[in-house]
Amino acid sequence: xxxxxxxxxxxxxxxALLALWEGAARGGLLSDQVLPAPSTVVATAADLTADGELxxxxxxxxxxxxTGFALGAAAGLGLGVLVxxxxxxESLIDxxxxxxxxxxxxxxxxxxxxxxxxxxGGKVFLIALGTGFPLYLNTVLGIRQIDPKLLEMSxxxxxxRLERVRWVILPGALPSILGGxxxxxxxxxxxxxxxxxxGATEGIGFMATNAREFLQVDVIVLVVLLYALIGITCDLLAxxxxxxxxxxxxxxxxxxP
Amino acid sequence: MTAPAAAPGGAxxxxxxxxxxxxxxxxxxxxxxxxxxxxxxxxxxxxxxGKTTLLRLLAGLDRPDGGTVRVxxxxxxxxxxxxxxPWRRVWxxxxxxxxxxxxxxxxxxxxxxxxLADHVDSWPRTLxxxxxxxxxxxxxxxxxxxxLLLDEPFAALDALTRIKMHALVRRLIARxxxxxxxxxHDVDEAILLADRVVAMRGGRLAxxxxxxxxxxxxxxPEFARLRAALLAELGVEEAADxxxxx
Numbered sequence: 207x208x209x210x211x212x213x214x215x216x217x218x219x220x221x222a223l224l225a226l227w228e229g230a231a232r233g234g235l236l237s238d239q240v241l242p243a244p245s246t247v248v249a250t251a252a253d254l255t256a257d258g259e260l261x262x263x264x265x266x267x268x269x270x271x272x273t274g275f276a277l278g279a280a281a282g283l284g285l286g287v288l289v290x291x292x293x294x295x296e297s298l299i300d301x302x303x304x305x306x307x308x309x310x311x312x313x314x315x316x317x318x319x320x321x322x323x324x325x326x327g328g329k330v331f332l333i334a335l336g337t338g339f340p341l342y343l344n345t346v347l348g349i350r351q352i353d354p355k356l357l358e359m360s361x362x363x364x365x366x367r368l369e370r371v372r373w374v375i376l377p378g379a380l381p382s383i384l385g386g387x388x389x390x391x392x393x394x395x396x397x398x399x400x401x402x403x404x405g406a407t408e409g410i411g412f413m414a415t416n417a418r419e420f421l422q423v424d425v426i427v428l429v430v431l432l433y434a435l436i437g438i439t440c441d442l443l444a445x446x447x448x449x450x451x452x453x454x455x456x457x458x459x460x461x462x463p
Numbered sequence: 464m465t466a467p468a469a470a471p472g473g474a475x476x477x478x479x480x481x482x483x484x485x486x487x488x489x490x491x492x493x494x495x496x497x498x499x500x501x502x503x504x505x506x507x508x509x510x511x512x513g514k515t516t517l518l519r520l521l522a523g524l525d526r527p528d529g530g531t532v533r534v535x536x537x538x539x540x541x542x543x544x545x546x547x548x549p550w551r552r553v554w555x556x557x558x559x560x561x562x563x564x565x566x567x568x569x570x571x572x573x574x575x576x577x578x579l580a581d582h583v584d585s586w587p588r589t590l591x592x593x594x595x596x597x598x599x600x601x602x603x604x605x606x607x608x609x610x611l612l613l614d615e616p617f618a619a620l621d622a623l624t625r626i627k628m629h630a631l632v633r634r635l636i637a638r639x640x641x642x643x644x645x646x647x648h649d650v651d652e653a654i655l656l657a658d659r660v661v662a663m664r665g666g667r668l669a670x671x672x673x674x675x676x677x678x679x680x681x682x683x684p685e686f687a688r689l690r691a692a693l694l695a696e697l698g699v700e701e702a703a704d705x706x707x708x709x
Contacts (some may be wrong), residue, residue: 355546356548358546359540362524362540369560373551374548377548378548378550454549454587454588
């Protein structure tokens with residue numbers, strides 16, 4: 207490989223940026239009301255953890271996201287498999303779903319508020335909506351893209367329908383389904399951020415909204431960083447699943463870039 | 464598909480008046496063919512002459528529009544592509560569709576027979592083209608079919624691998640003695656492997672030639688004579704010595 211230490215530099219660069227930020231904040235170049243120093247944010251995080259505020263709100267956000275994600279994923283995956291496997295289900299369901307999908311899921315926000323008020327239901331619904339569609343689309347696509355030659359081979363060796371689903375169809379669609387899962391996780395967090403700005407009484411989004419009222423910029427920055435961290439965690443989770451479940455696939459094999 | 468049943472008179476496969484139409488194109492028109500138990504028949508013809516259609520009908524992957532097809536219940540196909548499931552290890556690809564606890568043992572035995580005992584637990588993507596095709600052969604033979612259908616299984620292999628595969632197929636088939644139908648457009652391959660070569664043209668059999676034992680050696684005068692006859696039937700003017708049908 208090249209002599210330039212790409213990997214090391216790729217980690218050092220953001221660290222240097224962080225140090226620059228810290229320096230600028232301490233040197234008075236950045237006002238505390240604009241961007242508090244990273245050390246201030248960390249101290250705020252420690253304080254809020256100590257008095258139990260942060261864990262409580264974080265847990266509320268996670269529970270909300272997990273519920274919405276689980277509902278959306280179950281619906282998206284379930285319908286996707288059904289439509290992928292059955293022509294009848296396809297003609298019954300697919301076109302309607304495709305039409306509804308054309309609506310950006312955040313555009314229904316006013317409607318959600320009217321339907322559910324500012325309670326928990328609307329937030330969960332919004333997250334489920336953001337999660338369901340990418341999983342549905344990728345599941346259907348994954349099943350459609352299976353090599354018909356493999357399906358034919360399955361028939362030749364005498365596999366029944368159920369065996370064919372288990373041996374050929376689901377594993378064949380899995381790379382696409384996991385791609386959809388990654389997208390669904392991204393959408394779920396996006397939906398969470400938006401949902402928590404509408405009249406929440408707990409959750410990290412509520413923390414940020416509350417902090418805005420009192421100009422606690424350090425809390426706002428903390429919440430933004432937390433959203434980022436959770437996003438990264440989700441991405442790592444999706445990658446882990448891909449490596450684990452797709453080890454047969456050349457692109458995900460151990461040792462491949 | 465007509466009900467699989469043993470045909471009388473030692474014929475494992477009995478086809479009478481077989482017709483298959485795709486839209487306004489008649490691919491098979493009143494085709495007759497018998498294959499005896501343990502007989503190796505090679506079917507040659509130009510691309511699009513209907514030979515693959517015939518094989519698919521025998522495999523039960525397609526339905527005839529007319530005529531009758533009698534085939535044994537235990538049939539297996541080796542396709543031009545290996546058609547291994549990339550997400551299953553090699554031995555599972557061989558054991559696919561087998562039931563019972565000794566499925567793995569049977570798969571391992573079949574893999575040893577095709578010289579792949581070392582690759583039992585490999586992923587298919589780590590195999591070469593020739594190795595993958597040998598796994599496909601093991602997958603077919605592990606079921607001990609009464610009728611083995613070979614759909615140009617060597618066409619995608621390099622010349623050296625193909626020669627090795629020919630020897631392997633001959634050895635394995637000599638042991639199990641299934642009826643074999645090999646679809647190919649390689650006249651040399653047909654002569655070297657088959658007991659009988661049939662040529663197809665315009666949706667029916669145009670000619671059939673038993674292969675004398677002396678002709679199965681490349682370079683023998685019988686080989687050259689049979690080859691010239693078959694090429695002539697396919698409408699290929701033999702200009703050079705090593706022309707094969709495209």
